[in-house]
Amino acid sequence: MQKVFDRPVSLKDVQTHFCPGCQHGTIHRLVADAMDSLGVQQRTIGVASVGCSVFLYGYFDVDVVEAPHGRAPAVATGVKRVHKDKIVFTYQGDGDLAAIGTSEIIHAANRGEKLTVIFVNNTTYGMTGGQMAPTTLPAQRTTTSPRGRDVAVDGYPIRMAEVLAALEGTAYSVRVSVNSPKNIIQAGKVIRRAFELQTQGVGLSFVEVLSACPTNWGMDPLKANERVASEMIPYFPLGCFKDITAA
Amino acid sequence: MTKRLFVKGNEAVAMGAIEAGCRYYFGYPITPQSDIPEYLSRELPGVGGDFIQAESEIASINMLLGASACGARAMTSSSSPGISLKQEGISYMAGSELPGVIVNICRSGPGLGGIDASQADYFQAVKGGGHGGYHIIVLAPHSVQEMYDLTMLAFDLSDRYRVPAMILADSVIGQMKEALVPHSYAAPADLPAKDWKVTGKGGRQEQRVVKSLYLGDGELEAHNWRLHARYAQLKAREVRFEAAGTSGADLLVTAYGSTARIAKTAIRMAREEGLKVGLLRPISLFPFPAGAFLDATAATKKVLCFELNAGQMVEDVRLSVARDAEVFFYGRPPGAGSLPTPEEFLEQIRKHCKD
Numbered sequence: 124m125q126k127v128f129d130r131p132v133s134l135k136d137v138q139t140h141f142c143p144g145c146q147h148g149t150i151h152r153l154v155a156d157a158m159d160s161l162g163v164q165q166r167t168i169g170v171a172s173v174g175c176s177v178f179l180y181g182y183f184d185v186d187v188v189e190a191p192h193g194r195a196p197a198v199a200t201g202v203k204r205v206h207k208d209k210i211v212f213t214y215q216g217d218g219d220l221a222a223i224g225t226s227e228i229i230h231a232a233n234r235g236e237k238l239t240v241i242f243v244n245n246t247t248y249g250m251t252g253g254q255m256a257p258t259t260l261p262a263q264r265t266t267t268s269p270r271g272r273d274v275a276v277d278g279y280p281i282r283m284a285e286v287l288a289a290l291e292g293t294a295y296s297v298r299v300s301v302n303s304p305k306n307i308i309q310a311g312k313v314i315r316r317a318f319e320l321q322t323q324g325v326g327l328s329f330v331e332v333l334s335a336c337p338t339n340w341g342m343d344p345l346k347a348n349e350r351v352a353s354e355m356i357p358y359f360p361l362g363c364f365k366d367i368t369a370a
Numbered sequence: 371m372t373k374r375l376f377v378k379g380n381e382a383v384a385m386g387a388i389e390a391g392c393r394y395y396f397g398y399p400i401t402p403q404s405d406i407p408e409y410l411s412r413e414l415p416g417v418g419g420d421f422i423q424a425e426s427e428i429a430s431i432n433m434l435l436g437a438s439a440c441g442a443r444a445m446t447s448s449s450s451p452g453i454s455l456k457q458e459g460i461s462y463m464a465g466s467e468l469p470g471v472i473v474n475i476c477r478s479g480p481g482l483g484g485i486d487a488s489q490a491d492y493f494q495a496v497k498g499g500g501h502g503g504y505h506i507i508v509l510a511p512h513s514v515q516e517m518y519d520l521t522m523l524a525f526d527l528s529d530r531y532r533v534p535a536m537i538l539a540d541s542v543i544g545q546m547k548e549a550l551v552p553h554s555y556a557a558p559a560d561l562p563a564k565d566w567k568v569t570g571k572g573g574r575q576e577q578r579v580v581k582s583l584y585l586g587d588g589e590l591e592a593h594n595w596r597l598h599a600r601y602a603q604l605k606a607r608e609v610r611f612e613a614a615g616t617s618g619a620d621l622l623v624t625a626y627g628s629t630a631r632i633a634k635t636a637i638r639m640a641r642e643e644g645l646k647v648g649l650l651r652p653i654s655l656f657p658f659p660a661g662a663f664l665d666a667t668a669a670t671k672k673v674l675c676f677e678l679n680a681g682q683m684v685e686d687v688r689l690s691v692a693r694d695a696e697v698f699f700y701g702r703p704p705g706a707g708s709l710p711t712p713e714e715f716l717e718q719i720r721k722h723c724k725d
Contacts, residue, residue, distance in 0.1 A: 164571070165571045165572050167570055177583060184571075186571060189580060194459070198435050201432070201435060203436075204394060204433070205394065206569065206570065227425075234422075
């Protein structure tokens with residue numbers, strides 16, 4: 124019988140610690156698939172950020188450096204400057220990349236660092252218990268926006284894929300989602316492309332992945348996926364905002 | 371004939387770093403240390419290295435963290451307010467057991483302060499500086515030659531103990547020019563291999579992870595004890611100081627860095643007057659030469675500590691001297707152009723010799 128589905132070799136055979144319905148596992152799988160299909164696992168170095176995704180090294184079977192909160196693009200810059208022939212990626216949440224680490228991602232992109240950045244946007248701070256994120260939607264209730272995000276007080280959700288697309292050093296900036304099988308397949312293609320572009324050394328490749336946080340949203344996983352479609356995608360449109368290799 | 375160069379202290383740091391094999395520098399301009407990034411931006415590309423002017427001090431220390439995690443010799447430099455910003459990354463490097471050299475050419479503060487020389491960052495440098503209870507190696511050059519030599523040493527010590535190392539100097543040492551005799555560097559033969567560095571697995575069975583997060587039962591405590599055992603090794607093996615005329619002295623003068631230069635002149639003047647004054651100059655501020663103070667104060671019961679601040683190193687001196695020794699302090703918090711003169715120090719020496 125033909126085997127049609129297996130664990131990617133870039134992923135370890137371990138149990139997940141993520142909450143039920145969390146999509147980090149799905150995104151990890153897509154990143155591992157990309158490494159496998161490009162055959163780069165043995166020369167890849169991951170940079171773990173702070174938040175739910177810090178345990179990167181527990182799942183990916185690659186060398187990993189852990190960065191302070193928000194600083195993964197700076198740490199990755201140091202790694203890539205030493206290992207110019209290696210594949211270096213960061214994996215960051217929305218608090219990490221779009222709040223405390225805005226400076227680091229903007230400038231790494233602007234320098235055109237040859238890095239792949241996986242940006243997981245679930246509109247909340249997951250690990251610290253569901254506080255307001257820079258991507259929290261207007262009127263969304265969180266533990267620090269208990270009456271709902273008021274844009275007059277809290278400002279507006281940041282569309283990072285569009286922001287980074289505006290920078291010269293960004294080679295590829297795409298927003299995908301993992302809320303449906305169709306979107307997961309598309310996300311996989313985009314993540315693979317983001318790693319492939321790094322092997323071509325054209326600049327920073329950035330993939331924003333819309334993702335659910337059922338625990339902190341107070342929803343079951345199906346409802347959470349529905350919310351991604353009904354509330355997140357309208358504000359954070361899916362699509363490619365920049366691809367310097369496109370004809 | 372040995373080649374002698376007439377260079378700035380800051381340039382000597384940069385030259386020593388390149389000679390010691392540093393190939394990566396990440397920094398951000400701030401007076402009075404900008405000669406260091408300027409020199410390295412010019413010279414590193416020519417030796418196959420990389421210079422990055424980062425967007426901030428925070429980014430530059432984290433670039434250093436990344437490059438050090440790859441096993442490369444790498445450096446950053448800044449001045450007091452910039453070093454405060456770097457403390458986050460320094461704490462992470464300490465927690466991640468990463469080497470790396472950080473240069474602090476101190477200016478006066480607190481806050482924006484001024485660009486004149488100061489020794490008010492002593493506490494920040496030797497007591498941890500960032501969060502979490504750690505130490506870094508701190509070396510305090512008092513000449514352009516030492517800027518060169520101690521930078522090389524900082525790389526070696528940092529690599530040997532997997533502890534970040536700081537060169538702590540100030541604008542007097544950084545900005546002054548004097549003779550430097552450059553010499554070639556040879557890495558100590560017994561430096562441990564960096565078998566922890568990330569390289570991409572490259573066929574290796576085990577993955578390598580550089581991290582400071584330890585969540586398992588008792589893991590973090592064990593990790594912290596391991597770090598503290600290393601600090602104890604540093605205290606036992608890597609203390610450095612200069613001592614002169616300490617035996618038979620009536621008064622022991624202590625000072626480091628720029629203040630030690632002024633103190634040396636004052637001591638010479640005092641000896642010309644027949645006063646018996648010894649000098650004990652700490653070169654490593656962490657590890658602090660506690661044993662040298664204890665030994666010196668077995669006979670000499672009076673110690674006078676000079677600093678360019680309102681009293682910081684004097685606390686470590688008091689903790690180090692013999693039980694019945696008296697420690698006096700004379701210092702001035704930094705202010706524009708108000709360096710103490712040798713005559714000012716001499717007056718203090720006379721006073722305590724007579725008492």
